[in-house]
Every structure is written in structure tokens, then in C-alpha cells.
Amino acid sequence: MEPKLLLMVLFIVSSTAAAAQYIRPLPRKALHLPWDSKSSSYPQQVHISLAGDRHMRVTWITDDKSAPSTVEYGTLPGQYDSVADGETTSYSYLFYSSGTIHHTVIGPLEYNYVYYYRCGGQGPEFQLKTPPAQFPITFAVAGDLGQTGWTKSTLDHIDQCKYNVHLLPGDLSYADYIQHRWDSFGRLVQPLASARPWMVTQGNHEVESIPLLKDGFVSYNSRWKMPFEESGSNSNLYYSFEVAGVHIIMLGSYADYDEYSEQYRWLKADLSKVDRKRTPWLFVLFHVPWYNSNTAHQGEGADMMTAMEPLLYAASVDLVLAGHVHAYERSKRVYNGRPDPCGSVHITIGDGGNKEGLAARYINPQPIWSEFRESSFGHGELKVVNSTHAFWSWHRNDDDEPVKSDDIWISSLTGSECFDQKRNELRNKLMTP
Structure with a gap:
């Protein structure tokens, strides 16, 4: 093979290999989430988890220790035909004191259904969907x-x-x-x-x-x-x-x-x-x-x-x-x-x-x-x-x-x-x- 042709083949092969190689991304910086000032009883950090058959645990935090641990919920926006009361906890860690952490179990709920809910009697309305009863x-x-x-x-x-x-x-x-x-x-x-x-x-x-x-x-x-x-x-x-x-x-x-x-x-x-x-x-x-x-x-x-x-x-x-x-x-x-x-x-x-x-x-x-x-x-x-x-x-x-x-x-x-x-x-x- 002529030298020029050999060099061209090597260039094509090396270029193809380089193009096929996946370049892994570098780490990204930590996110900065500015504090959004709300009233002390406003629900924050809301998340849900399964809590037994047809029940869901709703967890949120308030700065107000006396805020109620109630969850109002229903199947229509803004219309809550059910209410559940829960429990609270908190903790301290060196110089840090947590807000009041609320855990409230709601249910029984229908499978594969959309529910609307509100925590503590105020704040935004949230929407959840329950898992199905069967596959998929x-x-x-x-x-x-x-x-x-x-x-x-x-x-x-x-x-x-x-x-x-x-x-x-x-x-x-x-x-x-x-x-x-x-x-x-x-x-x-x-x-x-x-x-x-x-x-x-x-x-x-x-x-x-x-x-x-x-x-x-x-x-x-x-x-x-x-x-x-x-x-x-x-x-x-x-x-x-x-x-x-x-x-x-x-x-x-x-x-x-x-x-x-x-x-x-x-x-x-x-x-x-x-x-x-x-x-x-x-x-x-x-x-x-x-x-x-x-x-x-x-x-x-x-x-x-x-x-x-x-x-x-x-x-x-x-x-x-x-x-x-x-x-x-x-x-x-x-x-x-x-x-x-x-x-x-x-x-x-x-x-x-x-x-x-x-x-x-x-x-x-x-x-x-x-x-x-x-x-x-x-x-x-x-x-x-x-x-x-x-x-x-x-x-x-x-x-x-x-x-x-x-x-x-x-x-x-x-x-x-x-x-x-x-x-x-x-x-x-x-x-x-």
C-alpha cells in the first residue's frame, strides 16, 4: 500500500474510533435553592410514601410548632371530602433545630386514581396518583x-x-x-x-x-x-x-x-x-x-x-x-x-x-x-x-x-x-x- 493511502486509512480509522467514543460529562456544581419566605405554618418539603394497603403517608415540615398535622383530600380539585390527622416529630443537631415534621397517613384510597390534597389547612393544593392494583x-x-x-x-x-x-x-x-x-x-x-x-x-x-x-x-x-x-x-x-x-x-x-x-x-x-x-x-x-x-x-x-x-x-x-x-x-x-x-x-x-x-x-x-x-x-x-x-x-x-x-x-x-x-x-x- 502506498504511504499516502496508508496514512489516509489510518486517519479514517482513528477518526471513526474517536467519534464513537463516549465523552463522559464532568461533575456539575451544587444547586443553590434560595429560601422562599412563607408564613411559619406554610407546608414545606412535601413528599409521599406508601403506608400499607391502599394508604399513603404524607410528610411535610412547618416552622410553626402548633400547625395542625391534618391532610384534607378528595378526588376533585378544591373539594376535600376526607380529612386525616397525623403525628409530629422534630430533632436538634448541634446548633441546628429542625422545623416541625408532620407525618399523616391518608386512606383507604382507590387504586390508580388521582387525589387532590392540602396539608395543614393552608398552602397550595397538591395532586397525587395512587399506584395500580395490578400489572402493568x-x-x-x-x-x-x-x-x-x-x-x-x-x-x-x-x-x-x-x-x-x-x-x-x-x-x-x-x-x-x-x-x-x-x-x-x-x-x-x-x-x-x-x-x-x-x-x-x-x-x-x-x-x-x-x-x-x-x-x-x-x-x-x-x-x-x-x-x-x-x-x-x-x-x-x-x-x-x-x-x-x-x-x-x-x-x-x-x-x-x-x-x-x-x-x-x-x-x-x-x-x-x-x-x-x-x-x-x-x-x-x-x-x-x-x-x-x-x-x-x-x-x-x-x-x-x-x-x-x-x-x-x-x-x-x-x-x-x-x-x-x-x-x-x-x-x-x-x-x-x-x-x-x-x-x-x-x-x-x-x-x-x-x-x-x-x-x-x-x-x-x-x-x-x-x-x-x-x-x-x-x-x-x-x-x-x-x-x-x-x-x-x-x-x-x-x-x-x-x-x-x-x-x-x-x-x-x-x-x-x-x-x-x-x-x-x-x-x-x-x-x-
Whole structure:
């Protein structure tokens, strides 16, 4: 080949490779959310969560300690034919004192229905939609949110998704001891979190413990009360709930989890009660991933995995969602470190928009259990179509557009030989009280 022709070929090849390479975005600055002065009894930071069958918990904050914890609600704008009273709490943290935090459960509510509600007898009218009673149902998933420009981009993309419930596997506000950041986070997510239930579990940035001065999770537990009591748990750090044919377990990576712990005993009892005829899908969320080929946080989930993975395997858990690593990764069905058709699909989605940036370094060669991985900000959408099939897609935040970069159809294990034959002995052993 002539030298000139060779140079031209090399130039074309190198140009094509460069064009195909994805250029990952840089971190964005923290958002500045100016304080909007309102009356002391004005409801702030409104968010909702599921609270048992056909019930919803409405949470908000007021500066007025005597403001009522009432929620008026109905099916027509401005016409409230029902009212519920709730409870209040508050906390102090060094030189910070929270406002009054209101938690009020409303219901029973109709499935797949729009309700209008008002908190504390004043302020704006909010609108929520309850999840459906049966399939299909869609979950939005994003972990490690924080309060940056990328957080805003992720939330905007989720807002475009026609979802029913938001799942967040830990690291919400990134307040990191600076308590007013919890308030700004509440204001940031209110437009979405007041309209669809947000179901969350804790991450390392929620711990905020100070030895001899402050126990951990004071802010998180006070502000984000989940249905732990409704699910028989004695801790807000782990609980379960059911929605439209799906049983979802939220575990605590930062609560004791060995076989002698309260969380382990609760998990075993909760799994033994799951009726896969009524809820053919079984999902689990926690913060620290068990399967992670990124160099960040390598091996941090190993002890919890050793203790609890046999329980999830025996129960035929279909999907495990985690955060913590600021990147995206999806596994094959896997168990005990190896591909296994009877294991769970593990997805790490700790790339919602945190202030610390992306985790861009991966272990090579790629482990055999790892199917897809990329260091980018984004969110996931999980549409459970029916009792046997669900469609998962991950949407990269690319130039402020939600670009779908990975997707897969997932079949429920309830219809497989794994569920019917192979693990009866192990399942019986682990589920026996």
C-alpha cells in the first residue's frame, strides 16, 4: 500500500474510533435553592410514601410548632371530602433545630386514581396518583441523588417518565452533617415526591453520627419515615411493601445484618410470608452493591452478601438494586460469584447526580457475571408488564437528554424450573421459623 493511502486509512480509522467514543460529562456544581419566605405554618418539603394497603403517608415540615398535622383530600380539585390527622416529630443537631415534621397517613384510597390534597389547612393544593392494583406498573429508579446540576437533569428526565413509584437505594441529600441541606433537598424533590410515592432506604451519607454526641440516622429517620411498622420491622432502616403484584424489600447496608441480627431475623420472616401467587415478582434494594466490578468501593458489600445472599437465592429474588458506586452496572443472573440461571439480576445505579462525581475506573478483564457497565449519570425505568415479564432500561444523561443506553427483558423466576424444582430443599431449610 502506498504511504499516502496508508496514512489516509489510518486517519479514517482513528477518526471513526474517536467519534464513537463516549465523552463522559464532568461533575456539575451544587444547586443553590434560595429560601422562599412563607408564613411559619406554610407546608414545606412535601413528599409521599406508601403506608400499607391502599394508604399513603404524607410528610411535610412547618416552622410553626402548633400547625395542625391534618391532610384534607378528595378526588376533585378544591373539594376535600376526607380529612386525616397525623403525628409530629422534630430533632436538634448541634446548633441546628429542625422545623416541625408532620407525618399523616391518608386512606383507604382507590387504586390508580388521582387525589387532590392540602396539608395543614393552608398552602397550595397538591395532586397525587395512587399506584395500580395490578400489572402493568412502572418504577423509576435513581440512587445517590444529591443536589447538583446533574441531579436536576436526572429529576427532569424522571418527570418525563410515566412511572408509578420511585425507588431510591440510598444517599438522598448529601447533607453530610450540614442540616439545612436536608431542607434544600426537600424543596428540590417536592415537585416529584409530592405527586408519586418515593420509597427510599439509607446510604452512608445518611449516617451522620457523631461519637458520644449524636446517634446515626437521626435526620433521615425523622424526615423520611417509611412503612417499617406496617411490615413488622422495628427499624426504619429496613422494611418491605407490596404494590401491584410486586413484593419489594428495602434492606439496610448500615444496620446489623449477620445471622444473629434483628435485620436478618426480620428478613427471614418477611421472605417466608411472601406469596408468589399474589406477588409473583420479588425485588430487593440496599445501598452497597454485592456485585461490583468498579474499583470504587470494591468489596464493601462482601460481608452482607455472605450473610444474606443465600436467603435471597432461596427465595428466588428476581432483581437486586443498589447504589453507592457512582456508575451503572448490570449483571447476568448470578449467585455466589458465578453466573447462575437461578440467581438474581444485580443492578448498580448510584449515578443519580451526586456532588462527588463519577466512578470511572473498572476492573479488567470484565468479570464473567458482568453484562453491561458504564460510568455516566442517569436513571433507570422498570416496567413490570405482567406476572412473567418485566422490561428494564437505563437512560444516560447525555447533553441533558435521557438517552437509553441499556435495556433487557427480565423473566420472573416463578415460572422457571429454579422456582418449581431445584431449590425446594434449600428454600424449606431457610424459611423454617
